[in-house]
Amino acid sequence: MASHGYDLSNCDREPIHKLGSIQGFGALIALNADWIVAHRSANLAAILQRPAVPAVGGRLGEHFAPAAMKLLRQAAGQLDEDQGIAEAGGGAVTDLVSRLFGVDLLGNGVLFDIALHRSGRLLIVELEPAEGGGELQYPGGLRPLMQRLGRHRDITDLCAEAARQMKVLLGFDRVMVYRFHQDGSGEVIAEAREQRLEPFLNLRYPHTDIPAQARALYLRSLLRIIADVNATPVPIEPEHAIDGGAVDLSLSTLRAVSPIHIEYLKNMGVTASLSISIVVGGKLWGLFACHHYAPRTLPYSLRTTAELFAQLFALQLELAIASGGSRMAERGRQLHDRLMTRLVGGTALVENLSTLDGVIGQVIPHDGSSAFVDGAYSCRGAAPTEAEFLAMVPALNAASSSQIIHSDALATMLPPAAAFTDRACGALVIPVSRRPRDYVVFWRRELPQVVTWAGRPEKVMEYGPNGPRLSPRRSFEAWKQSVEGHSAPWTPEELTVAEHVRVTLLEVILRMSDEQMQERARAAEQQELLIAELNHRVRNILTLIRGLVSQSRSEGTSIEQFADLVGGRIRALALAHDNITREHWSPASLHELIETEAEAYLGGKTDRITVTGPDVLVAPEAYTVLALVLHEMMTNSAKYGSLCDSAGRLAIDTRLDNVGDLQIGWRESGGPPVRPPQRRGFGSTIIERSIPYELRGAAELRHRLSGVEADFTIPGRFVQPGPSRPDMPPKDEPRLQERKGADGASPIDHVLVVEDSMIIAMDAEEALFGLGIPTVSVVSSVAGAKALLDNDRPDLALLDFNLGAESSEPIARALDEMGVPYWFVTGYGDAIAQLGETAARGILQKPYSTADLAGILEQMRGG
Structure with a gap:
C-alpha cells in the first residue's frame, strides 16, 4: 500500500482541465468561428427541455431565437474587443468571461443564465436554467456585508468576519478562509460552521491536497463549484476534435471534477463545495472554501455575487496588509533613529553588540547575536563560535551583497551550521557591506513545534487511469506531528524591520570604517575625492552652459x-x-x-x-x-x-x-x-x-x-x-538683448527631477517635455522631494546625488520602499557606487543629453 520514493508530482500532472465532461446542472456548447457547433454536452436536450437541439456540425442560429443570438454575438464581440484593448495596452489578458442573466434562448419564455469565454479557437457557451427571474441580485445585499468588514483592521478578525458573512450569503454548512503558505501547504485561519460540525480551524493541509495545476486554475478562474459529488459526469460530444485535442475547460463553470478530488471530498463526507479565490497583489493568497453535506446548486447570479464579495474582500485584505506594513515601516524608522543615536563615538560594531541587542530585541526577538566586521568576530548569547561562523562565510559571501538571508532551519541551507544546532537553529543574516563582506546575525534556538495536520499528510500510492498516482487521504482526524531542528520562523514583519536595520547598520559601518582608516589610505581617498570634485565641477559647468544655450535658443x-x-x-x-x-x-x-x-x-x-x-x-x-x-x-x-x-x-x-x-x-x-x-x-x-x-x-x-x-x-x-568700500559710482549703458518663450511637449508619464541647480533642472525638465513626458516635477531638496512623494507617486526619478549640504540618499530609500525606479545624476562618476547600497538602476553622469534621457525612458518602457 504505502510506498517510499514515489513522485509527488503525479497529482500535479493530472489533466484536470481536460477531463472531457461537465457537471450536469448545466449544458455546454463549443462553437467555431462560423458559429457552427464543434462540441456539445450530452445533456443539452435535457437542459433545454426540447428534443431538437443543435447537433455537432449544425448552426446554432437555426435553434436559438434571433433575439438570443443577437445577445450572444454582442457578448462574444465584447470579449474580443476587451481582449484587443488588453493586447494594445501591452497586456496578455486571455481569461475573460462574459455573463448574461435571464436570456430567453428559445423564444418560449424559459430563461437561462449564460457564460461565454474563449478557449483557443473555440467560443464556449455554458447555460443553466435561471432562478429568481434571471436578475443579478447583489447591489443591495453586498453593502451591509462590506460595512461589517470595514470595521476590522486586524487580518485575523477581518478573515473571521468574512467567513461569517460568506456563510450568511450562501447558506453553506461550513465556510473557511484557507491561506496558502510559501511551501504550497495551507491552513484554515478562519471558519464559520454549523454547531454540529467538528472544527477545522487552525488545521494544516499539505501542498499535495491542492496540487500546483489546481492552484494555477484558481488564479485564472476565481470560482469553482461542485454541486454533487455523487452525480455522474456528463460527457462532451465528441470528446476529441479532429486534431485529437480535448476541449480546454480551464475557465468553465461546469467543468467536471477530478476523480481524485471527488474521492477526497467523499472521504471528508462533503457532498457539495464551492471555492472562491482570494487574490492579493496578483498572487493567490488563499481561498474561501465552502462545504455542504447535501447536494447544493447555487443560482448563477448568487455565485456571481459571492465572487464579487470575494474580490471586494481581497481589496480590504490588501489594505489591511499594507496598513500593517506601514506600521512596521514606521517601527523600522524609529529603530533607525534609536540605533543612530546610540551607536556613536567611533566604537567598533563588534564591541557594540550589547547595545544592538537591547535596541533590536524589542522588535525582533532573538536568543543570540554575532558581528563579523573587518575580519573581527564577536558574539553574545546563543551563537556559534568564531571557527564555526568562519566555516559558513564562503557560502554567505556567494549570496547577493544586499540580500538578507533568513531561515528557521539554517543547517538545511548551510550544512556547516549543523555543528551548532544545539545552540542556534534559526538565523537572520544581515550583510552590512560589500567588500569585504561584513555581517550582523541574529540567532534563535530550536523551538520544538507541533503541527496539527488535517489527517496524516502522506498519501498512498495507487494505480489509476493516468498511471501511478497518489490517492487522497482517507482520514481527516487531526494528526499532530513533532518538528525538530527548527526555530520560530521569521515573520514578514520582522524581515521588513530587518531591512531597515540593514540600511542603518550600513551607515554605521561606513562611518566607523571611515574613522579607522590609516593615514595613507585616507590621503589616497582624499586625492581621489579631489579629482572627482574637479571632474564634478567641470561637468556641472558644462551642463550649466549647455542649459543656458538651450534655454536661450x-x-x-x-x-x-x-x-x-x-x-x-x-x-x-x-x-x-x-x-x-x-x-x-x-x-x-x-x-x-x-x-x-x-x-x-x-x-x-x-x-x-x-x-x-x-x-x-x-x-x-x-x-x-x-x-x-x-x-x-x-x-x-x-x-x-x-x-x-x-x-x-x-x-x-x-x-x-x-x-x-x-x-x-x-x-x-x-x-x-x-x-x-x-x-x-x-x-x-x-x-x-x-x-x-x-x-x-x-x-x-x-x-x-x-x-x-x-x-x-x-x-x-x-x-x-565684508570689507568697507566707498559707494560705487554710476556706470554705463548695456547692449540690448531679447528672448522668446519655449513651448513644451505633449505628456505621457510622470518623472521626478531632484536637482539643486535651477538651470540644470530646467534643462532636464524641457528635455523630458520634448521626449513626450506629460508631468515633470522639479524639486531641489530632500524635504521638497519627500513632500511630493507623500502625495504623489512618480513613474521614474532622476536624483542629483549632491544637494548642497545634503545628499539624495534619503530620497532613494523612500523610492526603494515605494518601488519607484530611479537613476542617480552626478559629476562624480562611478565613485557613487561606494556610498551605499540602493536599488538605483544606474548612474547618469553630468553633463547629460536628451539622448541619455531618451535611453533611460526606452529602457524603462522595454523593461
Missing part, C-alpha cells in the same frame, strides 16, 4: 543676437567664477560683482548707477546665482528701463537685516515709462525663480510706471560682513 532673432545673448550670460558666470576662485573658492565681494557687471555693460559712464550700503562677502554657491540675476536685471534695464536713455538712473542698496539675511534693493528712475512684459522669457525666470529655488531666499519684481523695482533676500548662511 528662442530669444535671439538672428545668429548675432543669439550669440550676444548667450555670450552675455556665460560671461556673467565667468566673471563671477573668476571672483570666487581668485580667493581659492572663498566668499567674494557683492559690490565687486555689481561693479564688474556694470562696468561690462556701461563702460566709463559713472554717473548713472549708485550702490549704497555695506559690502558683504557671498558664498560661492550663492555667488553664481546672484551673478546671473544681476546680469539679467542690468540687461533689461539697458534695453527697456532707466539705463536705455541718457536721463535714467539706477540705485542699488545693500543691507543686512536683524536676522543676518542680505537685503538687496533695486530702484530704477528717470527712464521711459515702464510697461509690464507681454510674455515671460527665460531672463524673467532667472530673476524671479533663481534665488527662491536654489538659495531658499526671496525675489520680488515690480513693474511700476516710474521704473522697475526689485527686492531680493539672500539667506544669512550665504553671507558674511
Whole structure:
C-alpha cells in the first residue's frame, strides 16, 4: 500500500482541465468561428427541455431565437474587443468571461443564465436554467456585508468576519478562509460552521491536497463549484476534435471534477463545495472554501455575487496588509533613529553588540547575536563560535551583497551550521557591506513545534487511469506531528524591520570604517575625492552652459543676437567664477560683482548707477546665482528701463537685516515709462525663480510706471560682513538683448527631477517635455522631494546625488520602499557606487543629453 520514493508530482500532472465532461446542472456548447457547433454536452436536450437541439456540425442560429443570438454575438464581440484593448495596452489578458442573466434562448419564455469565454479557437457557451427571474441580485445585499468588514483592521478578525458573512450569503454548512503558505501547504485561519460540525480551524493541509495545476486554475478562474459529488459526469460530444485535442475547460463553470478530488471530498463526507479565490497583489493568497453535506446548486447570479464579495474582500485584505506594513515601516524608522543615536563615538560594531541587542530585541526577538566586521568576530548569547561562523562565510559571501538571508532551519541551507544546532537553529543574516563582506546575525534556538495536520499528510500510492498516482487521504482526524531542528520562523514583519536595520547598520559601518582608516589610505581617498570634485565641477559647468544655450535658443532673432545673448550670460558666470576662485573658492565681494557687471555693460559712464550700503562677502554657491540675476536685471534695464536713455538712473542698496539675511534693493528712475512684459522669457525666470529655488531666499519684481523695482533676500548662511568700500559710482549703458518663450511637449508619464541647480533642472525638465513626458516635477531638496512623494507617486526619478549640504540618499530609500525606479545624476562618476547600497538602476553622469534621457525612458518602457 504505502510506498517510499514515489513522485509527488503525479497529482500535479493530472489533466484536470481536460477531463472531457461537465457537471450536469448545466449544458455546454463549443462553437467555431462560423458559429457552427464543434462540441456539445450530452445533456443539452435535457437542459433545454426540447428534443431538437443543435447537433455537432449544425448552426446554432437555426435553434436559438434571433433575439438570443443577437445577445450572444454582442457578448462574444465584447470579449474580443476587451481582449484587443488588453493586447494594445501591452497586456496578455486571455481569461475573460462574459455573463448574461435571464436570456430567453428559445423564444418560449424559459430563461437561462449564460457564460461565454474563449478557449483557443473555440467560443464556449455554458447555460443553466435561471432562478429568481434571471436578475443579478447583489447591489443591495453586498453593502451591509462590506460595512461589517470595514470595521476590522486586524487580518485575523477581518478573515473571521468574512467567513461569517460568506456563510450568511450562501447558506453553506461550513465556510473557511484557507491561506496558502510559501511551501504550497495551507491552513484554515478562519471558519464559520454549523454547531454540529467538528472544527477545522487552525488545521494544516499539505501542498499535495491542492496540487500546483489546481492552484494555477484558481488564479485564472476565481470560482469553482461542485454541486454533487455523487452525480455522474456528463460527457462532451465528441470528446476529441479532429486534431485529437480535448476541449480546454480551464475557465468553465461546469467543468467536471477530478476523480481524485471527488474521492477526497467523499472521504471528508462533503457532498457539495464551492471555492472562491482570494487574490492579493496578483498572487493567490488563499481561498474561501465552502462545504455542504447535501447536494447544493447555487443560482448563477448568487455565485456571481459571492465572487464579487470575494474580490471586494481581497481589496480590504490588501489594505489591511499594507496598513500593517506601514506600521512596521514606521517601527523600522524609529529603530533607525534609536540605533543612530546610540551607536556613536567611533566604537567598533563588534564591541557594540550589547547595545544592538537591547535596541533590536524589542522588535525582533532573538536568543543570540554575532558581528563579523573587518575580519573581527564577536558574539553574545546563543551563537556559534568564531571557527564555526568562519566555516559558513564562503557560502554567505556567494549570496547577493544586499540580500538578507533568513531561515528557521539554517543547517538545511548551510550544512556547516549543523555543528551548532544545539545552540542556534534559526538565523537572520544581515550583510552590512560589500567588500569585504561584513555581517550582523541574529540567532534563535530550536523551538520544538507541533503541527496539527488535517489527517496524516502522506498519501498512498495507487494505480489509476493516468498511471501511478497518489490517492487522497482517507482520514481527516487531526494528526499532530513533532518538528525538530527548527526555530520560530521569521515573520514578514520582522524581515521588513530587518531591512531597515540593514540600511542603518550600513551607515554605521561606513562611518566607523571611515574613522579607522590609516593615514595613507585616507590621503589616497582624499586625492581621489579631489579629482572627482574637479571632474564634478567641470561637468556641472558644462551642463550649466549647455542649459543656458538651450534655454536661450528662442530669444535671439538672428545668429548675432543669439550669440550676444548667450555670450552675455556665460560671461556673467565667468566673471563671477573668476571672483570666487581668485580667493581659492572663498566668499567674494557683492559690490565687486555689481561693479564688474556694470562696468561690462556701461563702460566709463559713472554717473548713472549708485550702490549704497555695506559690502558683504557671498558664498560661492550663492555667488553664481546672484551673478546671473544681476546680469539679467542690468540687461533689461539697458534695453527697456532707466539705463536705455541718457536721463535714467539706477540705485542699488545693500543691507543686512536683524536676522543676518542680505537685503538687496533695486530702484530704477528717470527712464521711459515702464510697461509690464507681454510674455515671460527665460531672463524673467532667472530673476524671479533663481534665488527662491536654489538659495531658499526671496525675489520680488515690480513693474511700476516710474521704473522697475526689485527686492531680493539672500539667506544669512550665504553671507558674511565684508570689507568697507566707498559707494560705487554710476556706470554705463548695456547692449540690448531679447528672448522668446519655449513651448513644451505633449505628456505621457510622470518623472521626478531632484536637482539643486535651477538651470540644470530646467534643462532636464524641457528635455523630458520634448521626449513626450506629460508631468515633470522639479524639486531641489530632500524635504521638497519627500513632500511630493507623500502625495504623489512618480513613474521614474532622476536624483542629483549632491544637494548642497545634503545628499539624495534619503530620497532613494523612500523610492526603494515605494518601488519607484530611479537613476542617480552626478559629476562624480562611478565613485557613487561606494556610498551605499540602493536599488538605483544606474548612474547618469553630468553633463547629460536628451539622448541619455531618451535611453533611460526606452529602457524603462522595454523593461
